[in-house]
Amino acid sequence: xxxxxxxxxxxxxxxxxxxxxxxxxxxxxxxxxxxxxxxxxxxxxxxxxxxxxxxxxxxxxxxxxxxxxxxxxxxxxxxxxxxxxxxxxxxxxxxxxxxxxxxxxxxxxxxxxxxxxxxxxxxxxxxxxxxxxxxxxxxxxxxxxxxxxxxxxxxxxxxxxxxxxxxxxxxxxxxxxxxxxxxxxxxxxxxxxxxxxxxxxxxxxxxxxxxxxxxxxxx
Amino acid sequence: xxxxxxxxxxxxxxxxxxxxxxxxxxxxxxxxxxxxxxxxxxxxxxxxxxxxxxxxxxxxxxxxxxxxxxxxxxxxxxxxxxxxxxxxxxxxxxxxxxxxxxxxxxxxxxxxxxxxxxxxxxxxxxxxxxxxxxxxxxxxxxxxxxxxxxxxxxxxxxxxxxxxxxxxxxxxxxxxxxxxxxxxxxxxxxxxxxxxxxxxxxxxxx
Numbered sequence: 001x002x003x004x005x006x007x008x009x010x011x012x013x014x015x016x017x018x019x020x021x022x023x024x025x026x027x028x029x030x031x032x033x034x035x036x037x038x039x040x041x042x043x044x045x046x047x048x049x050x051x052x053x054x055x056x057x058x059x060x061x062x063x064x065x066x067x068x069x070x071x072x073x074x075x076x077x078x079x080x081x082x083x084x085x086x087x088x089x090x091x092x093x094x095x096x097x098x099x100x101x102x103x104x105x106x107x108x109x110x111x112x113x114x115x116x117x118x119x120x121x122x123x124x125x126x127x128x129x130x131x132x133x134x135x136x137x138x139x140x141x142x143x144x145x146x147x148x149x150x151x152x153x154x155x156x157x158x159x160x161x162x163x164x165x166x167x168x169x170x171x172x173x174x175x176x177x178x179x180x181x182x183x184x185x186x187x188x189x190x191x192x193x194x195x196x197x198x199x200x201x202x203x204x205x206x207x208x209x210x211x212x213x214x215x216x217x218x219x
Numbered sequence: 220x221x222x223x224x225x226x227x228x229x230x231x232x233x234x235x236x237x238x239x240x241x242x243x244x245x246x247x248x249x250x251x252x253x254x255x256x257x258x259x260x261x262x263x264x265x266x267x268x269x270x271x272x273x274x275x276x277x278x279x280x281x282x283x284x285x286x287x288x289x290x291x292x293x294x295x296x297x298x299x300x301x302x303x304x305x306x307x308x309x310x311x312x313x314x315x316x317x318x319x320x321x322x323x324x325x326x327x328x329x330x331x332x333x334x335x336x337x338x339x340x341x342x343x344x345x346x347x348x349x350x351x352x353x354x355x356x357x358x359x360x361x362x363x364x365x366x367x368x369x370x371x372x373x374x375x376x377x378x379x380x381x382x383x384x385x386x387x388x389x390x391x392x393x394x395x396x397x398x399x400x401x402x403x404x405x406x407x408x409x410x411x412x413x414x415x416x417x418x419x420x421x422x423x424x425x
Contacts, residue, residue: 008328010352016364018344029240035258052330068331068346073240086246094242096249109256116264119307122383150381152328169383186382197356204374207355210382
């Protein structure tokens with residue numbers, strides 16, 4: 001979706017301003033928001049793509065004025081409501097008013113180390129051979145779905161070169177919406193800055209994305 | 220069940236996000252959907268166990284051991300796993316090596332993808348609009364903000380982490396570091412040097 005998350009090449013946000021000796025968290029609630037996001041995700045009722053889509057679906061004015069852990073916390077509330085775990089009234093009152101959806105599983109303290117060590121690999125076998133090989137020239141798709149995608153707008157309809165075939169991976173565009181993993185090959189695709197940014201772009205700058213096969217056409 | 224983790228909540232009660240997140244944790248705990256102690260363990264993991272020292276050891280080993288460097292180039296996930304750094308947001312790793320000709324810079328323009336298993340949790344600037352917007356169109360300008368001035372002839376390659384591959388930059392080994400042990404070398408490897416917004420420190424720092 002052409003949402004607030006699609007930031008590549010946007011302007012006006014000011015300096016990066018890295019903080020010297022930045023602490024890992026800036027408030028205790030950030031720790032709880034981070035941990036809750038992981039623990040609630042471990043119930044197994046949504047996947048990382050649906051989580052990302054919930055975050056990018058925040059109103060742009062909300063997204064741009066929220067810190068990243070605020071974005072996580074707000075998206076977590078949306079996911080919990082969508083899947084029937086909490087009701088809006090419960091969030092308003094700050095207490096449980098009864099049972100909701102029962103979780104497939106609950107992450108217990110003693111299982112955290114194993115769960116984090118395992119992670120969530122999303123490589124999958126794909127039937128057939130990759131359509132593209134390194135050094136193939138491609139053009140990226142130009143499309144503007146209202147749904148989740150991982151092709152940034154700055155890379156729409158651009159000429160690039162396949163650098164590497166990375167193997168099969170879950171397709172986020174369908175997985176974010178409960179429409180299955182539908183794995184596809186993923187490729188690292190390199191663009192020159194002049195191809196992406198046009199006039200005045202740095203001729204020796206290159207930018208790569210990792211693109212699912214259906215984002216690409218031969219060129 | 221009111222939970223007993225008040226030791227975690229030192230926020231000002233008037234802070235709306237602190238109140239909102241506390242309310243959510245109360246509800247989820249009362250419903251039995253989360254174990255508050257699991258959250259403690261998750262937080263402790265990223266505060267004390269998983270952070271950029273992991274990545275620094277990977278880089279120091281690659282600087283010291285050409286066979287390891289080669290393995291890291293070919294199969295970063297396995298080479299990193301051999302040092303016991305695995306798991307969440309490090310399932311599919313790629314290592315990209317800086318050279319005198321090419322400087323690598325990693326960003327996630329679409330969210331905040333970051334190699335947690337080797338660098339821990341990302342800093343705020345990495346997740347924020349200024350960096351995410353500017354890194355792909357004006358990386359040289361971004362680097363100036365980090366006091367990294369590259370020769371005009373150095374090519375910059377920006378890696379936008381749009382899929383599930385996570386990138387670790389292997390900075391160039393600093394001059395004058397020939398005699399140093401892996402442990403000493405690891406102290407030269409900063410977090411930012413493994414994102415591409417920094418360079419490895421000079422050996423006097425070891």
